[in-house]
Amino acid sequence: MGQIHNGSNPFPPAGSLLSGAEIIWATLVGEGVRDVFGYPGGAILPAYDALRKFPIRHILVRHEQGATHMADGYARASGGVGVAVATSGPGATNMVTGLATAMLDSIPIVCITGQVSSKVLGSDAFQEVDITGITLPITKHNYLVTRAEDIAPAIRDAFQVAKSGRPGPVHVDITKDAQQAIVAFDFEAAAARPHRPHPMLRATDESFQAALDLLAQAKRPVILAGHGILQSNAMREVLDLAERMHIPVACTLLGLGAFPASHPLNLGMMGMHGETWVNQAIQQADLLLALGMRFDDRVTGSLKTYAQQARKIHVEIDPSEINKNVKVDVALIGDLGAVLRMLLPSLPPRDDTSWIEEVNAMKGTAAVRDIQNLPDTGHLYAAHVVNDLWRQTGGNAIIVTDVGQHQMWEAQYYKHEHPRSLITSGGLGTMGFALPAAIGAKIACPDKEVWVVAGDGGFQMTSPELATLMQEKLDLNIAIVNNGYLGMVRQWQEFFYEKNYQSTPLLSPDFVKLADAFGLKAVAVRQRSEVIPAIKAAQKHGGGFLIDFQVEKEDSVYPMIPAGAALHEMIQRPGNPLVETAADI
Amino acid sequence: MNHTFVALVADKPGVLTRVASLLRRLNFNIVSLMVGRSEKANVSRMTIVAEAPPAAAHRITAAMYKLEEVLQVDNVGRRACVILEMALIKVAANAETRSRLFELAKIYRARIVDLAPESMMLEITAGESKIEGLLELLQADDHEVLEVSRSGRMAMRRGHHTSRVLEALDDSGPQTDFDVSMGRAAGPTEEAQEELHKDLLGD
Numbered sequence: 097m098g099q100i101h102n103g104s105n106p107f108p109p110a111g112s113l114l115s116g117a118e119i120i121w122a123t124l125v126g127e128g129v130r131d132v133f134g135y136p137g138g139a140i141l142p143a144y145d146a147l148r149k150f151p152i153r154h155i156l157v158r159h160e161q162g163a164t165h166m167a168d169g170y171a172r173a174s175g176g177v178g179v180a181v182a183t184s185g186p187g188a189t190n191m192v193t194g195l196a197t198a199m200l201d202s203i204p205i206v207c208i209t210g211q212v213s214s215k216v217l218g219s220d221a222f223q224e225v226d227i228t229g230i231t232l233p234i235t236k237h238n239y240l241v242t243r244a245e246d247i248a249p250a251i252r253d254a255f256q257v258a259k260s261g262r263p264g265p266v267h268v269d270i271t272k273d274a275q276q277a278i279v280a281f282d283f284e285a286a287a288a289r290p291h292r293p294h295p296m297l298r299a300t301d302e303s304f305q306a307a308l309d310l311l312a313q314a315k316r317p318v319i320l321a322g323h324g325i326l327q328s329n330a331m332r333e334v335l336d337l338a339e340r341m342h343i344p345v346a347c348t349l350l351g352l353g354a355f356p357a358s359h360p361l362n363l364g365m366m367g368m369h370g371e372t373w374v375n376q377a378i379q380q381a382d383l384l385l386a387l388g389m390r391f392d393d394r395v396t397g398s399l400k401t402y403a404q405q406a407r408k409i410h411v412e413i414d415p416s417e418i419n420k421n422v423k424v425d426v427a428l429i430g431d432l433g434a435v436l437r438m439l440l441p442s443l444p445p446r447d448d449t450s451w452i453e454e455v456n457a458m459k460g461t462a463a464v465r466d467i468q469n470l471p472d473t474g475h476l477y478a479a480h481v482v483n484d485l486w487r488q489t490g491g492n493a494i495i496v497t498d499v500g501q502h503q504m505w506e507a508q509y510y511k512h513e514h515p516r517s518l519i520t521s522g523g524l525g526t527m528g529f530a531l532p533a534a535i536g537a538k539i540a541c542p543d544k545e546v547w548v549v550a551g552d553g554g555f556q557m558t559s560p561e562l563a564t565l566m567q568e569k570l571d572l573n574i575a576i577v578n579n580g581y582l583g584m585v586r587q588w589q590e591f592f593y594e595k596n597y598q599s600t601p602l603l604s605p606d607f608v609k610l611a612d613a614f615g616l617k618a619v620a621v622r623q624r625s626e627v628i629p630a631i632k633a634a635q636k637h638g639g640g641f642l643i644d645f646q647v648e649k650e651d652s653v654y655p656m657i658p659a660g661a662a663l664h665e666m667i668q669r670p671g672n673p674l675v676e677t678a679a680d681i
Numbered sequence: 682m683n684h685t686f687v688a689l690v691a692d693k694p695g696v697l698t699r700v701a702s703l704l705r706r707l708n709f710n711i712v713s714l715m716v717g718r719s720e721k722a723n724v725s726r727m728t729i730v731a732e733a734p735p736a737a738a739h740r741i742t743a744a745m746y747k748l749e750e751v752l753q754v755d756n757v758g759r760r761a762c763v764i765l766e767m768a769l770i771k772v773a774a775n776a777e778t779r780s781r782l783f784e785l786a787k788i789y790r791a792r793i794v795d796l797a798p799e800s801m802m803l804e805i806t807a808g809e810s811k812i813e814g815l816l817e818l819l820q821a822d823d824h825e826v827l828e829v830s831r832s833g834r835m836a837m838r839r840g841h842h843t844s845r846v847l848e849a850l851d852d853s854g855p856q857t858d859f860d861v862s863m864g865r866a867a868g869p870t871e872e873a874q875e876e877l878h879k880d881l882l883g884d
Contacts, residue, residue: 228695233702237749240695257749294746416743419736 110282116244116275117142120208121150123251126283129179131155131170131539133163137183138223140210142275155539155568158560160187162532164194164265165558167205169536171198172519173494173544175329177258178205178536184212185223188269189230193526196234198265200523201350202327204258205265206251207231213273214242228269236264244277248286256288262414263327296415299428299435304442306426307409312444314383314407316451317343320366320395323350323522324388324413326515330433331355334387337436341446344455346374348389349507350522357491357511363455367395368657369504373458375663381406388412388432391421392523393659401662411435472624478502478577478647480624482509485547485575488631493517493545496534498554499525500584502577504653506549528557531574535561538570545573545635552578552604562614565640573634574616574642576607579649587652591667607644616640683712684738685730685758687836691750692718692725699748700727707741709733713766713833724752728836761839767806767832769794770816773825774801782824789815800827809834 108114108122120143124132131153136144147154157163160182167178182191188209198205212221228240237257239250247270254266311317325334331354338345338361345355346366355362363374375397378384384406389395396402399421408424410417411432418427428435482505485495491511496519497503503520512518519537521529530550538546548555555576565572586600611618617637621630621644634641654669690696697716704711712730719726731741738756745754757764770791774782779801786793786803789811795802805812812831819826 229698232695232699233706236747294743296743296746414743414747416740416747418739418743420740 107283108281110284111280113278114281115142115146115278116247116270117146118149119244119247119279119281120251120270120275121146121152122281123248123283123286124152124179125150127177127252127255129177132179132181133157133166133170133536134181135160135163135183135187137185137187137210139184139212139272140181140187140208140275141183142272143181143208143210143270153539154181155535155564157532157564159558160190161193161528162535162558162561162564164191164205164207165197165526165529165532166536166539166564167207168194168198168201168203168529169496169519169533170540171203171205171536172533173516173537174540175326175516176204176540177255178203178540180205180207181209182207183210183223184227184269185225187223188227189225191267192230192234193524193528195231195265195267197521197524197526197529199234199236201521202263202323203265204263206254206258207265207267208251209267209269210275211240211269211271214271215273217242217271228267231267234265235267236262238267239269241268241270242274244274244279247274248281248283249288252283252286253288256291260291261294294413294415297413297430298415299430299438303426303428304439307428307439308442308444310383310407310409310426311341311385311446315448316377316381316454317341317383317385318363318377318381318406319343319345319355320378320384320386320389321345321347321351321355322387322389323348323354324411324432325351325354328388328413328432328434330388330436331515333433333436333440335359336440337385337443340440340443342449342452343385344377344452346370346378348392348395348522349520351389352507353512353515353517356513358513361452365507367392368397368659369508369653369655371459371508372655372666372668373455373460375657375666376458377455378403378406379662379664384408386410386412386424387436390414390417393421396421397657397663397665398660401664403663474623476622476624476627476645476647477651478505478579478645479509481575481577481621481627481645481647482506482549484627485549485631486510488628488635489545489547491517493547494519494534494537494541495547495549496520496530496537498530498548498550499527500551500554500582501579501587501651501653502549502551502583504584505577508653527551527554530554531558531561531565534572534574535565535568535570538572539568546571548572548574550574550576551583552576552580552607553582553602555607556604559610562611562616562640562642566615570640571638572640573631573637574611574640575631576642576644578604578607578644578646579651580604581649583651584653586650587656590650590652591656592658607642611640611642614640616642618642618644620644620646622646682735683730683732683758684741684756685728685764685834685836686741686745687755687757687838688727688729688745688751689719689753690725690727690748691752692723693750696725696748696750697727699750700729700745703744703748704729704731704741707733707737707744709737709741713831715833715835728834730834755838757836757838760842762836763839764808764834764836765806766809766812766834767804768812768816769828769830770803770805770819770826771795771828772801772803772819773799773827775799778824781822785815785818785822789818791815 163180167180170178212224258266410424534548582600608618655666710732791803791805
C-alpha cells in the first residue's frame with residue numbers, strides 16, 4: 097500500500113487501492129481534519145499503523161474520555177468538527193461520557209472506534225463490547241462498519257450528520273477486518289448525499305407575520321439568547337434585532353458570548369444562578385423571543401410560574417423542542433441566522449426605551465459589581481479570582497470551565513465579550529470536562545490565551561491529562577478554585593439538607609507538587625493580593641502553568657433559585673463581603 | 682391514550698432498536714410494533730402503537746424524524762384509515778365442544794387453521810375490539826384458551842393517499858446499497874409536510 101502515499105501527496109487519487117485503515121485517515125484528511133485525539137489499542141492498531149502516511153497530528157491522551165472532551169473543546173472553540181479515536185471494548189466505553197456531554201450540548205464530534213473482527217462479532221471476543229448499542233441513545237447517529245468499502249461513505253456521512261441541522265456527536269465503529277481489507281478508494285464517490293432537512297422545519301409567511309405582530313405589540317420584550325446563536329453564527333443578526341428594537345437580552349449559560357457582555361442591552365445570564373433582575377425581567381416580560389435555546393429546567397425554574405404574562409416566539413432548528421417544556425405562541429422552525437435574516441427587513445419600528453430603563457432600575461445597587469475595588473477583608477473569594485482573571489485577560493481569553501460552583505462564578509464574573517470564549521458542559525454537567533476540553537480548544541486555537549477554570553473535585557477526575565498537555569507542549573493555564581469541598585453539592589446540602597455535609601469534604605493532593613511532577617510551573621495563592629501577580633506569571637510563562645487558588649471554603653453561589661421553585665423566588669446574596677453596598681461605591 | 686404511527690424506515694440492522702429506544706427514552710410504553718417489508722425494496726414499514734399523553738404525538742413524530750434512517754412518519758390516529766390486527770387463538774376442543782367453536786368462528790369470521798384431537802386453532806383478522814370480543818366470548822363460554830398470539834395493529838390510510846416518499850424514491854432515490862442502508866432518501870412531499878406542521882402546532 098506504500099505505492100500510493102508519499103509525503104508530498106497525502107491525498108490518494110480516485111480508485112487507489114487502500115486498506116480500510118488508510119481509508120479512515122484519507123477520508124479524515126479529505127474532510128479537512130488536521131488534529132485527532134486518540135488512544136491506540138488492539139482493534140484500532142491497523143489504523144494507527146497507517147497513520148504515519150497522513151498529514152494528521154495525533155494527540156495521545158491519557159484516557160479516552162479525555163479524547164472525547166478534547167474533540168468537544170476543539171469543536172466548540174473552532175466551530176468545526178472534533179475527532180476522537182479509540183480502540184474497542186474499554187477504549188470505546190470510556191468515550192461514553194464524552195459522547196453524552198457532546199450530545200446534550202449539540203456539539204459536532206466524530207468518534208471512531210476499532211471493533212473486533214466481523215467474524216467474531218457477538219462472541220464476547222477479547223475487548224469486544226456492543227458499543228453501537230451503548231452509544232445509540234447518546235449520539236445523533238452511529239454506524240457499525242464491517243466492510244472496508246463502507247468506511248469512507250460512513251465517515252463522510254458521519255461528518256455531514258454531525259454538522260447539519262442541530263449538530264451532535266456521531267460514532268463510527270469499524271471492525272478490525274474492515275480496516276485490514278484492501279479496496280478501491282474514491283473520496284468524491286463516497287460523498288454524503290445532500291443533507292435532508294428535518295421535514296418539520298417551517299417558517300411560513302403567516303408565522304413570520306404572527307411574530308412581527310407580537311413584536312409590534314410588545315411593551316416589555318426580552319430576548320432569550322441561547323447556544324443556537326453560536327451554532328448558527330447568528331451573532332450579527334441577534335445584535336441587529338436587539339439594537340433596532342431596543343430589546344434587552346438575557347443569555348443562557350451556553351449562550352454567554354453570543355451577545356457582547358458589555359453591550360448596554362445585555363442583562364447577563366438567566367436561570368438558576370442568574371442575577372435577580374434578569375429573572376425578574378423574564379417574569380415581567382410580555383414577550384419572550386427565544387433564540388436557539390430550549391427552555392431547560394435550569395433556565396425556567398417551575399414551569400407553572402414561568403413567564404406567565406409573556407407571549408412566546410421560539411426560533412429553533414429542532415422541531416422536537418417546540419412546545420416541549422414551554423408552550424409557545426409562534427414557532428419559527430429553522431436555522432436561526434436564516435430565520436432572522438428573513439425577519440429583520442420587516443421589523444416594526446420601536447423607539448420605546450422605557451422598558452429597558454425599568455429593567456435597569458431593577459438592578460439597583462446590585463448591578464454595580466466592581467468587586468475589584470472592595471476593601472480586602474483578608475478573605476479570598478472565588479469571585480475575586482474570576483473577576484481578576486477577566487480583567488487580566490482583557491476578557492479576550494477562552495475560558496474552559498469544569499462543573500460546579502466555580503462554573504457559575506465564572507459565568508457571573510467573567511464578562512464574555514466574544515463568541516466561543518466560554519467552553520463549558522451545560523446540559524450534561526460533566527465534571528472532569530475542563531482540562532481535556534481546554535487542551536482541545538488550545539489545539540484548535542493555538543494563538544488564543546486559554547484558561548482552565550476548575551474546582552478541586554472535577555480537576556482530579558481528569559488530571560492525568562496534564563501529561564498530554566506537557567507532551568504536546570501546550571501553553572495552557574490552569575486556575576483551580578480550591579475550596580476543599582465538592583462545593584456545589586455542599587451548597588445544596590447547606591441549603592436543602594440541613595448542612596449534612598455527607599461525603600463532600602475533599603482531600604486533595606498538593607496541586608503545586610502534582611503540577612511539578614508533570615513538569616508544569618505552579619503556585620498556590622491564598623491572599624487576594626497574590627491573585628493578579630500569579631495570573632501575570634502564568635501569562636508570562638509560555639507553557640503549562642497551574643495556580644492553586646485556595647479560596648473561602650464555605651462560600652455559596654448567589655443568587656439561587658431552588659430546583660423547582662419559581663424564577664422570582666430566588667435566594668438572595670446574604671451580607672457577605674461580596675455584596676456591594678452603597679458605602680463601597 | 683394510544684397513538685398509532687406508520688413509519689417508513691430503511692431496512693437494515695438496528696433500525697427497530699432505534700425506534701424502540703426512542704420511545705423507551707421518552708418513557709412511553711409500546712403497545713404494539715409491527716414491522717415488515719413495504720412495496721419498495723430496502724424500505725420497511727412499521728406500525729407503532731404507543732401509549733402516551735395526547736399532546737405527545739407531535740413530539741414523537743418530530744423525534745422519530747431525527748433518526749437518520751426514518752424516511753416518513755405518519756400519525757394515522759386522526760386520519761381515515763383501515764386498522765386491522767391478526768390473532769391466532771388456540772383453544773382446547775374435543776368432539777363435544779367443536780361444533781360450538783365452529784359456530785363462534787363463523788359468527789366472528791375467524792378461520793379454523795388447525796384441528797387436533799384436543800385443540801383447535803382460530804385465525805382472526807379484524808379490528809382490535811372484535812378480537813377482544815371473540816376472546817371474551819370464548820372465556821365466557823368456558824372454552825379454555827391455551828395460547829394467544831396477536832400481531833398488533835397494522836394501519837393504512839384510506840383512499841388515494843400513498844406513501845409518497847416511495848414515489849419520490851423513484852426519482853431521486855438512493856443509488857447505492859449504502860444510501861439505502863443509511864436511509865438517505867427524499868423526505869415527505871410538501872403536502873405531507875403541511876400535515877406535519879398542523880400536527881406540530883395544532884394542539
